[in-house]
Amino acid sequence: MKTSWNLPEARMAIEALAERVVEVVLVEFDGPQIVVVWGPGGSRRLAIACDEDETAVRWLEAELSASQWGRLFDGLLSLRDALLQPRVWIVDQTHSGKALHGWECSSADLAVEILPEVGALLPTAVRQQFAGGPSVAPVELSERDAAVARGFPTLARMVA
Amino acid sequence: MKETTFEQEWPANYPPSCPPEDAAPTGGDVYRFVGNDPPKPDDMRSWLELGLGKGRDCQRAALSCSLTREHLEEVRRAVPTRRSDRIARATLSVEHGKLAQTGALGHHSLWLRHRFHSSIHRLFEVVE
Secondary structure: OOOOOOOOOOOOOOHHHHHHHHEEEEOOOOOOOEEEEEOOOHHHHEEEEEEOOOOEEEEEEHHHHHHHHHHHHHHOHHHHHHHOEEEEEEEEEEEEOOEEEEEEEHHOOOHHOOOOOOOOOHHHHHHHHOOOOOOOOOOOOHHHHHHHHHHHHHHHHHHH | OOOOOOOOOOOOOOOOOOOOOEEEEEOEEEEEEEOOOOHHHHHHHHHHHHOOOOOOOOHHHEEEOOOOOHHHHHHHOOOHHHOOOOOEEEEOOOOEEEEEEOOOOOOOOEEEEEHHHHHHHHHHHOOO
């Protein structure tokens, strides 16, 4: 990686990483950069590409409350503040999307270099595309799978 | 007897029916992240060329770009892995290739005709 990291020794179980599913890509440029993923146990997380090297992309992930999701998509919550949750996850993926390693850690341990700039919001075009924000009501696993298969806007309609 | 030569329109690594039919002809300014000033050929490698990513080969054969500089400025502020990138602009005409909005709003895929493929970096100029 390009940034020096001080990650916990204990890694997440690979089975937990395998459960991660990208629900929607919010920002891409030569590959996904900001995505919404379904984490283990059906939790929806904001994930941002925070570091990379030739073999892998390192993602910073955080669970947001319903209120925070809404404020994020309304441009009232910055990406940095959204990601600075007490508990966050770091996940390494190959450039083809295969999860390699994961760590659970505290946002207090994160270097500023791997965070969005202070005050940076979701890009304007993305906020316009998802105007009103996605519904973040808890959904059953079957609904989750259907949403993943059909796309994020569909999910918003399904669970609204 | 006059000799005729066949010049392929699109790069050989593009799959059939690529670019897609709904892609529009290029025309006007496009913006792209680059790592070098001036841009180098390595700044113009598609995911397909690099053997990265997954999904449809046609989209992976394209270059990511934006129609506005402002969008890339927002992405650069938002995404740590893009923070050190420069923003380069090219003014393209219809002959250069095709363009389509793909994925999230603000993102476009650029397919270049074969004859511009190896020299496209010379059309881009770092603007920020």
